[in-house]
Amino acid sequence: MSGLLATLGTTLTERWVSLLALPGILYLAVAATARMLGHAHALDPLVLVETITAHAENPRVATVGGQVTIVAAVLAGSAALGLLARALGGLIEGLWLAADWQRWPPPLPRLIHPWVATRRHRWATRRRTLEAADRSPEGGNRDGAGAVGSYRAAYDQMARVSAEEPERPTWCGDRINAVARRLRRDHDLDVAVVWPHLWLILPSEVATPITTARQDVARAVGLAAWAVLYLPLAVWWWPSALITVVLGVLSWWKTRRAIDTYATLIEATIRLHTGELAHRLGIKHTGLLTPQVGEDLTRRLQASLPPAPTTPPTVNATNPRTR
Secondary structure (H helix, E strand, C coil): CHHHHHHHHHHHHHHHHHHHHHHHHHHHHHHHHHHHHCCCCCCCHHHHHHHHHHHHCCHHHHCHHHHHHHHHHHHHHHHHHHHHHHHHHHHHHHHHHCCCHHHCCCCHHHHHHHHHHHHHHHHHHHHHHHHHHHHCHHHHHCCHHHHHHHHHHHHHHHHHHCCCCCCCCCHHHHHHHHHHHHHHHHHCCCHHHHHHHHHHHCCHHHHHHHHHHHHHHHHHHHHHHHHHHHHHHHHCCCHHHHHHHHHHHHHHHHHHHHHHHHHHHHHHHHHHHHHHHHHHCCCCCCCCCCHHHHHHHHHHHCCCCCCCCCCCCCCCCCCHHHC
16 A cells, blocks of 8 residues: 555656646746846846856855745645646637537627638638549549549648537537537437447447547647646846747647647547447447437436426515516
8 A cells, every 4th residue: 555655646646746846936937037037138048057056145045944834835836837837728629619619608609700700601611522523434443543532632732621510619620510410410419418428338448549549639628727827927137028929929830730630539449449349338339339229328328318307396476587
């Protein structure tokens, strides 16, 4: 037990340092640099060294108590910043996936709708180009490198907008939504209903890559959170704006890749392992997953409707809100 606790403590410490402490300490270092240099000496290392030396020679800093206080403040501040970045990352992830954008507070849905319509128009145009490549003599048979290359290029152009017809304002949101739409179309399967049950029976060698991919998504989105946190420092130190741009672009690129990998793994797992879930639930199934099996699974796993109220609801005539 002591060995297990020691291992657990080491693991938690490593995760705390990597996820919270190190990014927060780096942020505090940049913030201190911004405060000491300002715009006038933004890239002057001599001013930075002189300022740090002057602070280090302060008698209050040279004492053990002063040093302990500084270390404790840095660790506490870095951890608080790490927690703030994680919370902000969750908010940014929700915005990027935009699963419920039509229920966002007004006037956001009205402002976003024209952009979604534009994405649909672009997707439809590229979808027609893909159909033309498929009907062409070279693309129709799809034999040879030229035919495959032409069809694949047209498909990639369409997928850059969305894998399926856009329903959300972001590529990442539509990429995740494409999994549900494909499985509903191909197998009459409701992913939101089936996936939680399937996840519970997946072997570790299947679940581990999915968990890793999900963590990659969170880390990629976390870069955007740090980009937002670095932006206010540009008020005192203009290089912080460059840090924001670099982190923002890197987050956008890594998030798209991570979302694509995560969605691909989810879809492949459902197609390959849903049959096992059907067997466990007593649904007879052999061979490939069929729409009938998907429909049966969805119906079997859907929550039933709540019972009707035993007594009719009472209406308080004196309260205008209940009329």
